[in-house]
Amino acid sequence: MATIKDVAARAGVAVGTASRVLSGSPQTSPDSRARVLAAAAELGYIANGPARSLRRARTDVLGLLVSDIRNPFFSELAHAAEQEARAHGYTVILANANEDAAQADAVLDVFAAQRIDGLLLSPQGPKTPRLEALLASDLPIVLLNRSIEGVVAPLYGTDNAGGVAQALKWLQRRGHRDVAFIGGPETFSTGAERHDAYLAGRAAHGISTDDVLVDAGDFLADGAAEAMLRILDRGALPTAVFGANGQTTLGAMRAVHERLGAEAASLIEFVSFDDVEWFAFMSPPVSAVKNDAPEIGRAGVRGLLALIDGGTAAPQRIATVFIDRSAGGAE
Amino acid sequence: MATIKDVAARAGVAVGTASRVLSGSPQTSPDSRARVLAAAAELGYIANGPARSLRRARTDVLGLLVSDIRNPFFSELAHAAEQEARAHGYTVILANANEDAAQADAVLDVFAAQRIDGLLLSPQGPKTPRLEALLASDLPIVLLNRSIEGVVAPLYGTDNAGGVAQALKWLQRRGHRDVAFIGGPETFSTGAERHDAYLAGRAAHGISTDDVLVDAGDFLADGAAEAMLRILDRGALPTAVFGANGQTTLGAMRAVHERLGAEAASLIEFVSFDDVEWFAFMSPPVSAVKNDAPEIGRAGVRGLLALIDGGTAAPQRIATVFIDRSAGGAE
DNA sequence: TTCCGCCATGGAAACGATTCCATGACATCG
DNA sequence: CGATGTCATGGAATCGTTTCCATGGCGGAA
Numbered sequence: 001m002a003t004i005k006d007v008a009a010r011a012g013v014a015v016g017t018a019s020r021v022l023s024g025s026p027q028t029s030p031d032s033r034a035r036v037l038a039a040a041a042e043l044g045y046i047a048n049g050p051a052r053s054l055r056r057a058r059t060d061v062l063g064l065l066v067s068d069i070r071n072p073f074f075s076e077l078a079h080a081a082e083q084e085a086r087a088h089g090y091t092v093i094l095a096n097a098n099e100d101a102a103q104a105d106a107v108l109d110v111f112a113a114q115r116i117d118g119l120l121l122s123p124q125g126p127k128t129p130r131l132e133a134l135l136a137s138d139l140p141i142v143l144l145n146r147s148i149e150g151v152v153a154p155l156y157g158t159d160n161a162g163g164v165a166q167a168l169k170w171l172q173r174r175g176h177r178d179v180a181f182i183g184g185p186e187t188f189s190t191g192a193e194r195h196d197a198y199l200a201g202r203a204a205h206g207i208s209t210d211d212v213l214v215d216a217g218d219f220l221a222d223g224a225a226e227a228m229l230r231i232l233d234r235g236a237l238p239t240a241v242f243g244a245n246g247q248t249t250l251g252a253m254r255a256v257h258e259r260l261g262a263e264a265a266s267l268i269e270f271v272s273f274d275d276v277e278w279f280a281f282m283s284p285p286v287s288a289v290k291n292d293a294p295e296i297g298r299a300g301v302r303g304l305l306a307l308i309d310g311g312t313a314a315p316q317r318i319a320t321v322f323i324d325r326s327a328g329g330a331e
Numbered sequence: 332m333a334t335i336k337d338v339a340a341r342a343g344v345a346v347g348t349a350s351r352v353l354s355g356s357p358q359t360s361p362d363s364r365a366r367v368l369a370a371a372a373e374l375g376y377i378a379n380g381p382a383r384s385l386r387r388a389r390t391d392v393l394g395l396l397v398s399d400i401r402n403p404f405f406s407e408l409a410h411a412a413e414q415e416a417r418a419h420g421y422t423v424i425l426a427n428a429n430e431d432a433a434q435a436d437a438v439l440d441v442f443a444a445q446r447i448d449g450l451l452l453s454p455q456g457p458k459t460p461r462l463e464a465l466l467a468s469d470l471p472i473v474l475l476n477r478s479i480e481g482v483v484a485p486l487y488g489t490d491n492a493g494g495v496a497q498a499l500k501w502l503q504r505r506g507h508r509d510v511a512f513i514g515g516p517e518t519f520s521t522g523a524e525r526h527d528a529y530l531a532g533r534a535a536h537g538i539s540t541d542d543v544l545v546d547a548g549d550f551l552a553d554g555a556a557e558a559m560l561r562i563l564d565r566g567a568l569p570t571a572v573f574g575a576n577g578q579t580t581l582g583a584m585r586a587v588h589e590r591l592g593a594e595a596a597s598l599i600e601f602v603s604f605d606d607v608e609w610f611a612f613m614s615p616p617v618s619a620v621k622n623d624a625p626e627i628g629r630a631g632v633r634g635l636l637a638l639i640d641g642g643t644a645a646p647q648r649i650a651t652v653f654i655d656r657s658a659g660g661a662e
Numbered sequence: 663t664t665c666c667g668c669c670a671t672g673g674a675a676a677c678g679a680t681t682c683c684a685t686g687a688c689a690t691c692g
Numbered sequence: 693c694g695a696t697g698t699c700a701t702g703g704a705a706t707c708g709t710t711t712c713c714a715t716g717g718c719g720g721a722a
Contacts, residue, residue, distance in 0.1 A: 001468075003707095003708055003709085004708065004709065004710095005708075005709095013671080013672085014671065014672045014673065015672090015673090015708090015709085015710095016671070016672060016673070016674090016710085016711080016712095017670080017671060017672075019709065019710060019711085020670090020671090020710090020711090023709095023710075027669070027670060027671085028670070028671090029669090029670060029671085032670080032671085044464065046440065046443045046444050047444060047708085047709075048385070048444075048446060048707085048708050048709070049381075049444040049445045049446060050380075050381040050382075050384035050385045050390065050445075050446060050707090050708085050709095051381075051385045051677090051707070051708035051709040051710090052708080052709055052710075053381035053677095053709090054379070054381045054382045054385055054676095054677050054678065054679085054707090054708080054709075054710095055676075055677050055708080055709045055710045055711080056677085056709080056710065056711095057677075059381065068410075069400075069406050069409060069410050069413075070403065070406050070407055070410050072401070072403070072406075075400050075401050075403075075406040076401055078400060078425075079399075079400050079401050079427055082400075082425075082426065082427060083427070086437070086441075091424065091426075091441055091445070092424075092425075092426075093422065093423075093424045093425075094409075094413075094423075094424075094425045095413065095422075095423075096410055096413060096414070106417070109377065110417075110422055112377045113377050113378060113379075113380040114380045114381075114422065115379060115380060115381060133375065137332075221608075250608060250609070253612055254611070254612075257611075257612065262614070266614075276609060277552075277581060278581070278607060278609035278610075278613075279609075280585070280588075281584055281588065281613050282609075282612050282613070283593070283597075283614050334677095334678055334679085335678065335679060335680095336678075336679095344701080344702085345701065345702045345703065346678090346679085346680095346702090346703090347680085347681080347682095347701070347702060347703070347704090348700080348701060348702075350679065350680060350681080351680090351681090351700090351701090354679095354680075358699070358700060358701085359700070359701090360699090360700060360701090363700080363701085378678085378679070379677085379678050379679065380679095381677090381678085381679090382677070382678035382679040382680090382707090383678080383679050383680075384679090384707095385677090385678080385679075385680095385706095385707050385708065385709085386678080386679050386680045386681080386706070386707050387679085387680065387681095387707085388707075
């Protein structure tokens with residue numbers, strides 16, 4: 001593989017000059033510029049990233065740590081973040097923590113070894129030792145989606161309260177009074193925010209405040225199914241179910257189908273925080289609060305780049321879009 | 332950030348000795364080993380990856396280029412590949428090409444600059460100049476999912492013929508004769524293989540060989556919807572629809588719903604190449620050929636690592652699993 | 663014409679690790 | 693007891709780039 005030395009030799013200049021030309025320094029004559037560029041093209045020269053990173057003490061690489069890339073929210077977010085980063089000349093390395101603190105720490109070690117210029121972090125749960133160390137260092141960090149106690153980094157996430165309000169308005173319009181709410185874990189800021197917003201807003205939208213109808217899972221299908229069963233076991237028969245995220249809605253739906261059968265299930269309207277395109281084909285179709293995952297990813301990258309450039313980054317709550325698939329609603 | 336020089340100084344040894352200890356060379360005394368490790372721990376030393384990569388002329392980084400990370404097939408594959416790579420001490424950088432050759436080339440340039448040790452490539456379409464260059468170089472490469480003309484790298488992909496056979500068997504068991512088949516582009520090896528397997532196998536499974544029932548989209552929802560409409564416009568009224576991938580099934584279903592209405596649509600059974608967990612709640616439930624995306628990812632990484640270690644890698648076709656959600660079927 | 667200053671350039675240092683080579687201590691074997 | 697070999701170690705070279713510093717040429721101003 002050709003090095004800058006080869007390029008310089010072929011162009012008949014010193015390596016310093018070649019470097020200046022290739023990195024666009026103004027201190028170069030048109031003559032040597034032309035010769036260096038020609039030589040580089042002829043040799044198919046591609047600068048050695050590790051060598052450049054070593055010397056410049058920066059890598060132009062961002063680390064993105066998500067809890068589960070298989071979750072569509074994160075895969076959309078990651079995709080958008082990568083596009084935005086590339087547009088600014090940065091590369092993203094993506095890693096999964098699988099909702100596991102030990103894996104998260106292992107990944108953070110790898111990131112540290114790679115000397116990433118900044119970190120986009122979707123936190124798993126409480127702070128880990130490794131994370132503490134990173135926060136203490138001067139690595140620029142932004143949080144995605146979830147906040148985390150005692151961490152001051154700016155958060156780029158969904159407007160949970162706004163999203164819940166959209167769902168509440170829809171539930172009211174559809175005339176639902178007996179609404180089951182399946183929340184997420186209180187330990188996640190997303191779970192807590194949605195839960196709180198629901199409890200705070202339901203009365204004003206004509207929804208029963210009977211807490212028999214409220215239970216929480218773990219944001220996963222199985223936990224949500226159990227929560228749904230608990231609600232049914234308490235003798236409640238809701239006319240609508242509000243799932244606090246996509247997996248939650250899936251689990252709740254599964255529980256309702258298994259316990260009541262497909263026919264009775266078709267009398268219950270589901271509304272979900274998180275949208276899935278297949279909702280259109282459920283019976284009845286499922287309406288949803290759609291997260292703007294791509295915009296969260298882009299905003300997060302922009303914020304992080306601002307921090308890297310020595311500026312400040314303002315946290316942002318990204319608005320949700322309500323997808324109304326009910327009989328009268330227009331999608 | 333602490334360097335190996337700091338570690339050596341604190342341990343009272345030369346940098347060479349510190350390096351030997353930290354990289355596990357046997358040429359070290361228990362005494363200096365203990366002191367170096369202690370010093371490293373006290374300083375929170377993490378080796379500078381770029382410096383190490385520069386000197387060793389390898390990065391322990393693999394590049395993974397997929398066409399669209401938002402596609403669940405690829406997000407599952409990427410997740411599994413990353414886990415497998417990490418278990419072997421490698422980091423994965425993931426990039427998206429968005430089904431676009433120019434973006435793919437840009438990504439390959441970035442990969443080349445990073446000096447990745449190997450490439451996992453899910454090809455977009457025909458070869459691009461940059462890809463040609465990489466193939467000509469001695470970079471280890473494996474292909475994922477799709478093959479590509481004139482490229483000799485080993486392919487790790489789905490057993491498309493086997494998957495189609497599973498679907499055909501199911502269609503026969505369900506007694507379907509008038510089956511619509513919505514294929515994918517012939518220019519993708521996956522599209523072509525599924526199409527060919529279907530045409531070759533349908534007669535033996537008691538399915539009509541009338542080509543009025545066969546059309547192809549572009550593996551995306553909109554293109555599939557158009558293909559489905561063309562079939563209906565030809566006057567065909569299938570009792571079952573076989574979509575050649577997940578997006579295709581989605582589009583076909585949308586077309587059927589829009590054209591015939593939900594009620595008539597519920598008389599048509601869909602079967603899909605690619606599984607989606609929401610299929611369970613469609614009416615009727617949708618059965619599917621499930622790709623083992625994680626295993627494809629893992630096998631691809633193992634093959635690539637074998638190539639990197641100077642060995643050879645045998646291509647592999649990973650078996651599919653049929654998920655029968657029909658009335659009589661057991662999931 | 664002389665002097666000053668600018669600017670392109672060459673050469674070398676530096677980044678942080680690995681690895682080669684030479685050295686010296688020590689043990690083993692004849 | 694001397695020669696030989698083994699082995700841990702220190703020191704230095706090296707990877708490919710960027711950047712600093714010194715130099716020399718050239719133009720413009722006085």
